[in-house]
Amino acid sequence: MGRFTRTLGPTATITAAIGLWLVVMVTVSASAATRQSGASFVKATETATATTTPATGYVGEETCLTCHEDHKKGYQGSPHARARNPRTPAAKQGCESCHGPGQAHVDGGGDKTKIKNPATMPLRDANAACQSCHNRSTHDNFAGSKHDARNVGCVTCHSVHAPKSEKGQLKTETQQETCVQCHRREVNKVHKSSHMPVGDKSGNKMECTSCHNPHGSQNVKMLKEGTSITEACASCHAEKRGPFLWEHAVGRESCVTCHDAHGSNNERMLVAKVPMLCQRCHVHSRHPATIYDTTQVNNRSNRIVGRSCVNCHQMIHGSNHPTSGKVFLR
Numbered sequence: 001m002g003r004f005t006r007t008l009g010p011t012a013t014i015t016a017a018i019g020l021w022l023v024v025m026v027t028v029s030a031s032a033a034t035r036q037s038g039a040s041f042v043k044a045t046e047t048a049t050a051t052t053t054p055a056t057g058y059v060g061e062e063t064c065l066t067c068h069e070d071h072k073k074g075y076q077g078s079p080h081a082r083a084r085n086p087r088t089p090a091a092k093q094g095c096e097s098c099h100g101p102g103q104a105h106v107d108g109g110g111d112k113t114k115i116k117n118p119a120t121m122p123l124r125d126a127n128a129a130c131q132s133c134h135n136r137s138t139h140d141n142f143a144g145s146k147h148d149a150r151n152v153g154c155v156t157c158h159s160v161h162a163p164k165s166e167k168g169q170l171k172t173e174t175q176q177e178t179c180v181q182c183h184r185r186e187v188n189k190v191h192k193s194s195h196m197p198v199g200d201k202s203g204n205k206m207e208c209t210s211c212h213n214p215h216g217s218q219n220v221k222m223l224k225e226g227t228s229i230t231e232a233c234a235s236c237h238a239e240k241r242g243p244f245l246w247e248h249a250v251g252r253e254s255c256v257t258c259h260d261a262h263g264s265n266n267e268r269m270l271v272a273k274v275p276m277l278c279q280r281c282h283v284h285s286r287h288p289a290t291i292y293d294t295t296q297v298n299n300r301s302n303r304i305v306g307r308s309c310v311n312c313h314q315m316i317h318g319s320n321h322p323t324s325g326k327v328f329l330r
Ligand code: HEC
Pocket: 059, 060, 063, 064, 065, 066, 067, 068, 095, 096, 099, 101, 102, 103, 105, 106, 109, 110, 111, 112, 115, 116, 117, 120
């Protein structure tokens, strides 16, 4: 206060004093309110301060750290260690939120058999420890998901103490490095010549999790959005979904009939080159498969060069043009 009176005039001092009084009053009434209404907040604070009670079997983080100082690294400063967030381990039982009560372990001088280690315990039990907090919103479909069913658990992909990724505490630096361990086929496609800018090297515009939720979802193939593949694509490419006056029936069914979601050797991630792509279905059209004749090739028919069929059938996903739209010309 001394410094204030020296540098500020008397009016400022009075203003500061009133300000301080206000702050004190607000804080007092706020904490009183929390105590009355925020029952869970009170509980969290009490457990944090009363961690040495032997009855609970919890010894508290300080005790753990007397022997495991090195486990502060990676954990300290991570979202789990932020006590200000009442849902974090730091605001609850600290280390023991995940490792379980440690009294017996400590009494046994660090008896390994008396403490839970998520790295070595059955994956399902480790998952349960994490899910005691992570059971909402984007995580509520994990149980029964393909990953859960095939014994791919939280600690398969995540590390609490030694994460390598910038976000999301993955065991690898990038998402792709995590997924590639088991999904080489999909990740390799991403590196092919023509695909949407998926990938970490090419600008990180899209990642596997732009389309998938590795924690499970309501959609097929753990797709994040919608309840069908087409809806998942349309969450970004709304204009391709329609409804159109003239629908290309196949597009409505599924975008991956013609596109490979992960990338391909063809332009626009097409599963086959045009005209071959189109002729998988349209061999009896007005311009049948005779386009592969030498005459057509030598004449550089516009049904083959450039964008081939799409030179004319530009509105390949569907059209709203009353007349030419029927065959997707405009
Ligand atoms: C008195 C020292 C001491 C204290 C306090 C202590 N530990 Fe340990 N802890 C050890 C020793 C020793 C080991 C065994 C190291 C080994 O054998 O590799 C160990 C091992 C562990 C392991 C690995 C178990 C395994 O299966 O390999 C975990 C997890 C662990 N401690 C967690 C904790 C937690 C959480 C706390 C606080 C509740 C805690 N420890 C408190 C000494 C201690």
